[in-house]
Structure formats: structure tokens, C-alpha cells
Amino acid sequence: MKTDIQIAQEATMLPIKDVAASIGIEEDDLELYGKYKAKISDELINRTKKNPDGKLILVTAINPTPAGEGKTTTSVGLGEAFGRLGKKALIALREPSLGPCFGIKGGAAGGGYAQVVPMEDLNLHFTGDFHAITSANNLLAALLDNHIQQGNELGIDPRQIVWKRCMDMNDRVLRNIVVGLGSKMDGMVREDHFVITVASEIMAILCLADDMADLKKRLAELSWHTPLTESLSQPMIFRLQALWQLS
DSSP, rough: OOOOHHHHHHOOOOHHHHHHTTOOOOOOEESSSSSOEEEOHHHHHHHHSOOOOOOOOOOOOOOOOOTTTTTHHHHHHHHHHHHHTTOOOOOOOOOOOOHHHHHSSSOOSETTEEEEEEEEHHHHTSSSSHHHHHHHHHHHHHHHHHHTTOOOOTTGGGGOOOEEEEEEEOOOOOOOOEEOOGGGGGGOOEEOEEEEEEGGGHHHHHHHHHSSHHHHHHHHHHOOOTTTTTSSSSSSSSSOSSSOOOO
């Protein structure tokens, strides 16, 4: 029996612009990431907002098991079945995190002949958004520690910092760490934590945003309240509008 990766690598892929054309999306409405991946433009989303809603099928499952539950495989299989019946079907899947992909569960692109290709791209890096989220989250963490190092004008208590660093990997030894070891120039010694990128604050903000403009607005309103800032007319705002482009 062939493995999932063998099946994926033997598949003959169509260029993503041809796939998009089959459902009426023109190449001008695509932001291409190579030949086989693309994002759709905000303009297309705005133009189609008033279109009649299609029928929605939600695939859910019981509590997760170490090997997963099969939601993605079932969803892809349903999409393929509707396509075989001549229906216009689209599948919406979450982007997988690198941690589970390298664990017992494995990849999150489906399985067998009911999987999404290019499977390796989807599971490993895709369009780079997770890495951008990681960088944005950790920039704020570094900014916070640097403020404490440079005199701590806001009076931030290092023992009460709840903002955690993140990385897109299950690395249990980083869940609870001590930072700032070394010389005086290496920062204040304090306890710190890492979470997986999908559990970060920046990811939560991204999930709640309606579009790029709303995402920038939400990021710009991030603030830290300390005894000092509570006495000010406005909280200190760290603006992140030029951090990265996710659209």
C-alpha cells in the first residue's frame, strides 16, 4: 500500500490559476506563491460579498485522539465527491501547525487519495503566515524586555508579565524558561514562557480581524496597563502596522 506522501508526490498537479479559473476566479484576483499556491485578493472578496450564499457543510468530530479524528480526510473526500457529481465545491481547512505535523498525528492535508497537494508545502511552510505571526509576537516580547532593560519607565513588574514568546513547534523544554542569564547587558533575569504560535495573542487577534485594515487597527491598539500608565490620559500604544503583510 502506498503511503500518503507517495500518493501526494505522484499526483499530477494543475497550476493554481487553472484551478481558480474553474470556479470563475481570474488570475488578476490571485496573489501567487509559485505555481500551485495562491491567495485571493481583498477586491475579489469585496466584489462577491453580495452574492447569494452557497450551502455549507460543517465537518466536526469528537475530542481529539493522538492520531487525529479524520475531519480533514472526510472534508477532502466530500469535496472530491461533489466535484465528481458536477457540483462547484470549495473546501475550507485550517492551516496546520508544525508541531502536530512532526508528532504522532502527522500532517494535516488529509490522507490517501483524499488529501490536498502540494502536501509538503501545506504542512511545512505554506505561504509563511505562521512565521510572520511568530515574528510579530516575539518582536513585542523583545520590545517589552528591552523597555525593562533601558530603565523601565513604565514600572513594569517582571514577575507579572503574561505576554509569552512563541514558536511554531512543540518543544516542551521551552514552556517554562529563565531568560536574561549572563551579563548585565543581557537583560533582567526573569521567568518566561513559550507557547505554540497558534496559541499566541497575535494569532488570536488575526482570527478576530475582518480584513487587513481591521487587523492593523487591532494591532495598533495593543497596550500594556501598569500603575504608571493607568494615571495617563491614554495607554501606551505599540504600533505594528508595518510588521508584515498577510493579505
